[in-house]
Amino acid sequence: MNWAELHAGSTRETYRRVLLELARADERIVCVDSDTGGLADTFGAELPLRYINVGIAEAHLLSLSAGLASTGLIPFANTMSAFATARAAEQLRNDVAAAGLSVRIVGSHGGLSAGHYGPTHHAPADLAVLRTMPNLTVLVPADTVETAYAVRASVQLPGPVFIRLGRSPTPLVYREPYPFTVGRAxxxxxxxxxxxxxxxxxxxxxxxxxxxxxxxxxxxxxxxxxxxxxxxxxxxxxxxxxxxxxxxxxxxxxxxxxxxxxxxxxxxxxxxxxxxxxxxxxxxxxxxxxxxxxxxxxxxxxxxxxxxxxxxxxxxxxxxxxxx
Incomplete structure (x- = not known):
């Protein structure tokens, strides 16, 4: 992906483009979807054998992803942050985090970015929940550029990773490359x-x-x-x-x-x-x-x-x- 492409769209859309790019080069990467919309027409259309849509079943999403990770695959589990940290909190804690499995949970609509859906989809406490999970790296990119860095870096990290994304396009913070390092402000x-x-x-x-x-x-x-x-x-x-x-x-x-x-x-x-x-x-x-x-x-x-x-x-x- 070239630099100009990173400037377009929301963090969620940038993530999806980068995920597909990474999956083309790494056969271990699997996309596990909870009917979030958009992934079936992109990742699923190009790599159907590595795309699994479990439907609106977030607990199953994380347990299935944990099973895939236990075989050496790198599943990216996709849902809204509110559902990953509330509805599926038990599976996130027990099946993924406590087990230290290399699942990448991608929670879109973090914080209040799902405001148009109303309070059932708000995630104002998602980071509080995530910080209590064992072994879990939690990334919150500031723009599309940093999203690309974070997604690429996550593939190399040991153990589980949560990437918190928004929904709508947001302004750029970075206008030139910089040395992104997980855990360093x-x-x-x-x-x-x-x-x-x-x-x-x-x-x-x-x-x-x-x-x-x-x-x-x-x-x-x-x-x-x-x-x-x-x-x-x-x-x-x-x-x-x-x-x-x-x-x-x-x-x-x-x-x-x-x-x-x-x-x-x-x-x-x-x-x-x-x-x-x-x-x-x-x-x-x-x-x-x-x-x-x-x-x-x-x-x-x-x-x-x-x-x-x-x-x-x-x-x-x-x-x-x-x-x-």
Whole structure:
């Protein structure tokens, strides 16, 4: 796949193109589908003997994929993130993660990106569930470019991998190649006063926009793209805790259990610092809308990121931190 192709479409569509490219070169790769739409006409049409559609049966999807992995194959199990982490959580934990099998679970519609389907399809707690699973690597690409890197890298990783994707097209974060490494955060912008740590396409975009707004106020903000949630790049987090006044986390997820929770756990243990978490306060939203609209309703906005960062670098906060 050439560089120009990576710029088009959503992370979900890029994943599907890259998966087919990889499967052409590696006969171990099998596509296991839960009737998600699109894969039958692409992967299934070209490689029908390595395409299995189990229907809307997510528990079976993961158990079958575990069986395939136990024979030395590399199954990519496809479903929505809400269903993989709730409906099939037992199979994900017992059959795949605990067994350490090389299943790649690809959960599209992560977070609130299935907002148009309503709350039954929202996945605001998916990362919290995934972080509790043993042996599981959890990847959240920031755009189509990083999606291609993550999918390719996943084939070489030991054990199970979860790749969390969105649905609709999102802006590019990367406009040139870079050395993607699983478990290592990417510093998108340098800064020495406050750190913004984000994960996922729209949150990373919001963090970058907030950095621009902060710079206009004379505040130097570091921006980290945390594309790997587990294992977390604790070294990058602790550097931020020690070198800046505080951290603002930004994610399409609940404030509890996701990126913000992981960052708080890391700094609390080794380098305590103020952490402001930008995430949804409630696990249930009755509203229907696109991801951007629902993020705004949940209070995950550029304006709130800027406000949180300004508070962290304020003299009042610094004095309080010194007293503690």
């Amino acid at each position: 990417v510093e998108l912008a340098a800064g020495n006063e406050v750190t913004l740590i984000a994960t996922g396409p729209l949150p990373v975009g919001l963090a970058l926009a907030a950095r621009t707004s902060l710079s206009r106020q004379g505040i130097s903000a570091r921006v980290l793209n945390m594309h790997t949630i587990s294992p977390l790049d604790e070294a990058a987090v602790l550097r931020a805790a020690r070198e800046t006044a505080g951290i603002v986390t930004v994610e399409d997820h609940l404030v509890a259990g996701g990126l913000g929770g992981a960052v708080c756990e890391a700094v609390c243990a080794a380098a305590p610092c103020p952490v402001a978490r930008m995430g949804a306060a409630t696990a249930h939203m009755d509203q229907v809308g696109d991801e951007s609209e629902l993020l705004a309703l949940a209070g995950i906005t550029e304006e709130r990121i800027v406000q949180a960062a300004v508070r962290l670098v304020s003299p009042e906060n610094r004095r309080a931190d010194q007293r503690s």
